[in-house]
Amino acid sequence: MALKFLNTLSRSVEEFVPxxxxxxxxxxxxxxxxxxxxxxxxxxRTFVFADLVRRYLQFRGYEVTxxxxxxxxxxxxxxxxxxxxxxxxxxxSQFENAFLDDxxxxxxxxxxxxxxxxxxIPEMIQLIDALMKRGIAYQAADGSIYFSIEKYQGCGCRYxxxxxxxxxxxxxxxxxxxxxxxxxxxxxxxxxxxxxPDDGDVFWASPWGEGRPGWHIECSAMSMKLxxxxxxxxxxxxxxxxxHHEDEIAQSEGATGKPFxxxxxxxxxxxxxxxxxxxxxxxxxxxxDLTGKGYGGREIRYLLISAHYRETFNFTLxxxxxxxVALGRLDECLGKLQExxxxxxxAPDSRLLNDFTAALDDDLNVASAxxxxxxxxxxxxxxxxxxxxxxxxxxxxxxxxxxxxxxxGLGRKGEVEAPPEVQALLEERQAARKAKDFxxxxxxxxxxxxxxxxxxxxxxxxxLKRA
Ligand code: AMP
Ligand code: ZN
Numbered sequence: 249m250a251l252k253f254l255n256t257l258s259r260s261v262e263e264f265v266p267x268x269x270x271x272x273x274x275x276x277x278x279x280x281x282x283x284x285x286x287x288x289x290x291x292x293r294t295f296v297f298a299d300l301v302r303r304y305l306q307f308r309g310y311e312v313t314x315x316x317x318x319x320x321x322x323x324x325x326x327x328x329x330x331x332x333x334x335x336x337x338x339x340x341s342q343f344e345n346a347f348l349d350d351x352x353x354x355x356x357x358x359x360x361x362x363x364x365x366x367x368x369i370p371e372m373i374q375l376i377d378a379l380m381k382r383g384i385a386y387q388a389a390d391g392s393i394y395f396s397i398e399k400y401q402g403c404g405c406r407y408x409x410x411x412x413x414x415x416x417x418x419x420x421x422x423x424x425x426x427x428x429x430x431x432x433x434x435x436x437x438x439x440x441x442x443x444x445p446d447d448g449d450v451f452w453a454s455p456w457g458e459g460r461p462g463w464h465i466e467c468s469a470m471s472m473k474l475x476x477x478x479x480x481x482x483x484x485x486x487x488x489x490x491x492h493h494e495d496e497i498a499q500s501e502g503a504t505g506k507p508f509x510x511x512x513x514x515x516x517x518x519x520x521x522x523x524x525x526x527x528x529x530x531x532x533x534x535x536x537d538l539t540g541k542g543y544g545g546r547e548i549r550y551l552l553i554s555a556h557y558r559e560t561f562n563f564t565l566x567x568x569x570x571x572x573v574a575l576g577r578l579d580e581c582l583g584k585l586q587e588x589x590x591x592x593x594x595a596p597d598s599r600l601l602n603d604f605t606a607a608l609d610d611d612l613n614v615a616s617a618x619x620x621x622x623x624x625x626x627x628x629x630x631x632x633x634x635x636x637x638x639x640x641x642x643x644x645x646x647x648x649x650x651x652x653x654x655x656x657g658l659g660r661k662g663e664v665e666a667p668p669e670v671q672a673l674l675e676e677r678q679a680a681r682k683a684k685d686f687x688x689x690x691x692x693x694x695x696x697x698x699x700x701x702x703x704x705x706x707x708x709x710x711x712l713k714r715a
Contacts, residue, residue, distance in 0.1 A: 251308055251609045254558060256410050256489060256512040261611055267480050267510050272310050276302065276481035277471040277509075279488055280316040280362070283343040284325045286534040287350055289548070289563055290518040290525055294485040296552045297515040299356040301483060303655045304608055316359040317470045318344055320366050322463045323427045326450055336366070336450050350535045353545035353667045354552075355657040363470045365461070369452050371469040372461045376439045376454075378503040391442030391457045394423050395495070397434075400502050407498055410512060411490040427463035431490055438462040439499065464495035468508075472500060482509040486516055515557045521564055538568070539667040542700035546658055547571040553656065556614055574622075579661040581625045582649060584632050585642045594643035600624050601648050608655070621652065666712040670701050674712055677703065 251264040266274050278298035281287055287295075295316075302314045319325075320340045329339050344364075351358065376393055379385035384399045397407050398420045407413070413434050422435040429437075443451040443458040451458045461469075471479065477500070484493060493512065500508040517524075520531040538548055551571040555561045600620065607616035628645060631637045637645075653659065666674070673696050680689035693703060696712075704711045 249606055249609045252611050253511055253513055254611050255510075256514050257509075262511070264511065266310070267478060274305050274310040274312045274481065275315075275475040275479035276305075276312060276483065277315045277317075277467070277475060277479065278359070278482075279467055279484040279492065280318050280359075281343075281347050282319040282322050282324060283340045283347060284322075284328050285343060286346050286536060287343075288525060289520070289533045289535060289538065289552075290485075292350065292354060292535055292548075293518040293552050293561060293563075294483075294515045295351065295356060296354055296549060297557045298483050299354075299657065300553055300557075300612065300614075300655070301481070301513065302357065302359075303657060304612065307651070307655045308605075308609075313361075313475065314357075314359040315361040315363065315471060315474050317467060318347075318362055318364045319463065319466060320344065320364045321450060321460055321466075322365075326447060326460075329450060330446060330448055346536075349668050353535065353539060354549045355545060355659065357657070361474050363474060365466040365470065368466070368470050368473060369461065371473045372465050373440075373454050375465060375469050375472075375499065375503050376456075379439065379499065382502065384502045385439055387456055388423065392425065392438055392459065393440035393456055394436040395439050395498060395502070396421070396436055397498070400498055403502070405498070405501055408494065409497055410494050413490075429491055437464065437491060437495055439465050464492055465499055467492070468496045468499040468503075471496075472504070472508075477504040477506045477508070479509060481511045481513065483513045483515070486514040489514055513557075516560045518552075518561045518563050520562075522562055533563075536667075536669065539669065540699070541565075542698065543568050543572075544700065545667060547575060550575055550658060553614055554618060557612060575658070575661070578621070578625060578658075581628055581632075582646070582660060585628065585637075585646050585649075588632070588637060589639050589642035589646055592639040592643040594640045594647055596647035596651055597641075597644045598648075600645070601651060604652055604655075666701055670696065670699060670712060673699075674703065674710060678710065 252261050253264055254260070255262045266272065278295070281291060298316065302312050305312050321336065325336070325340060329336050332339060376385060379395065380393070382403070384403065385393050385395055387393055397418070401407055411431065413431065415434070417432070418434045423438070424433050424435040425438050425441065439462050440454060440456055441459050441462060443460070447460060451460055471482070482493065497508050519525070520533060523529055523531055525532045535548070539545065547568055551563070551567050554571070603620040604617050607613045607620055610616070628637070673692055677689045677692040677696070680692060696703060701712050704713055
């Protein structure tokens with residue numbers, strides 16, 4: 249069976265054929281975080297979805313180059329920099345580091361490239377320059393550069409490839425300066441924003457005067473620099489389809505005259521307890537809020553990949569408890585298989601692999617893939633209980649699981665690394681022991697237990713394992 253994805257460009261499920269059909273090379277770009285704060289569980293639904301796509305393409309034999317940008321200059325960031333009085337890099341680096349730690353907690357494979365927008369300003373200027381030379385961009389009275397939708401369409405290009413737009417309401421030359429805007433504000437958008445006093449120290453020189461890039465041009469410049477003018481896959485959350493992705497297409501195709509991306513995949517949003525996350529409703533969770541409550545990255549990852557990426561997902565703490573139970577069942581079965589297999593090695597059980605592949609080939613149908621996995625767990629438990637499995641069959645089942653897990657990224661129980669705040673507690677306990685402050689070291693041990701972690705003192709030193 250062929251791998252298929254729902255391509256937002258055609259709004260239909262299409263067979264996945266790389267841009268160069270004679271090769272197995274796939275170039276993919278996923279819009280990364282805007283590092284103005286810690287990532288929330290909704291953001292991570294999208295990033296784990298990108299990780300699943302990458303892992304599955306690799307499982308299907310593709311050689312993937314995965315790029316995820318770090319947006320380190322944008323309207324919201326500038327506002328926070330102004331409010332805190334910190335330097336731009338000083339402000340964003342705390343959240344950039346936290347983001348990378350969080351990806352690790354969730355078992356995501358690091359993208360091959362994590363470009364920072366501020367390190368690609370010359371490429372952005374070049375791209376804007378190309379649009380100016382083609383007459384698609386123009387300078388407004390305040391010195392900012394805008395993208396002209398009218399001129400772009402006049403060159404035979406199409407604006408509105410990802411979403412339906414109402415051009416009747418559009419007035420030529422009407423402009424929008426902010427990075428985020430709604431579909432109703434169909435208007436020329438900013439490529440380069442002229443420096444204003446509120447920008448503080450955040451500005452760069454350009455042929456059009458001092459200023460800073462618009463958010464959309466950042467992704468066009470970084471993706472094309474690292475992956476070329478045309479590439480295979482572009483991913484992001486559904487909220488980015490307009491204006492961000494539509495504008496990325498317009499800027500890129502307007503500058504190069506070549507098709508920008510072959511397949512666009514958009515992940516649906518995550519709700520918490522049935523509602524849009526918001527701080528005022530008290531249903532807003534950063535990843536760290538959840539690990540602080542004792543949930544492991546493995547449980548959170550499992551829950552995030554339990555639903556199809558195009559379905560709105562309702563995240564609940566009960567759901568996380570359910571994830572813990574489901575993983576417990578899986579771990580118990582894997583543990584028994586390991587006991588039986590011992591050091592025996594065998595080729596992977598192809599039936600499990602084939603069913604799993606058929607499910608994920610169908611636009612990443614994870615519900616069906618999990619159905620296959622848990623049916624296999626049930627059947628394996630039955631055979632184990634009836635003493636009907638040989639060591640070779642157990643080894644074959646484990647070998648198949650290893651291949652599946654290269655996609656699922658869950659690892660085995662105990663293999664998962666503790667999140668940074670739990671590691672920090674372990675270090676604190678070691679320091680307390682060294683200082684012979686046993687009251688403190690016991691208190692830290694109890695705190696770790698509350699968070700769901702046990703300390704195992706081994707010959708190689710202390711080790712953390714899930715309680
Ligand atoms: P941002 O850091 O705001 O630029 O967002 C990073 C990514 O998270 C983007 O791909 C967004 O589409 C995605 N995102 C934001 N909120 C949610 C949500 N509630 N559910 C799923 N994805 C989200
Ligand atoms: Zn982007």
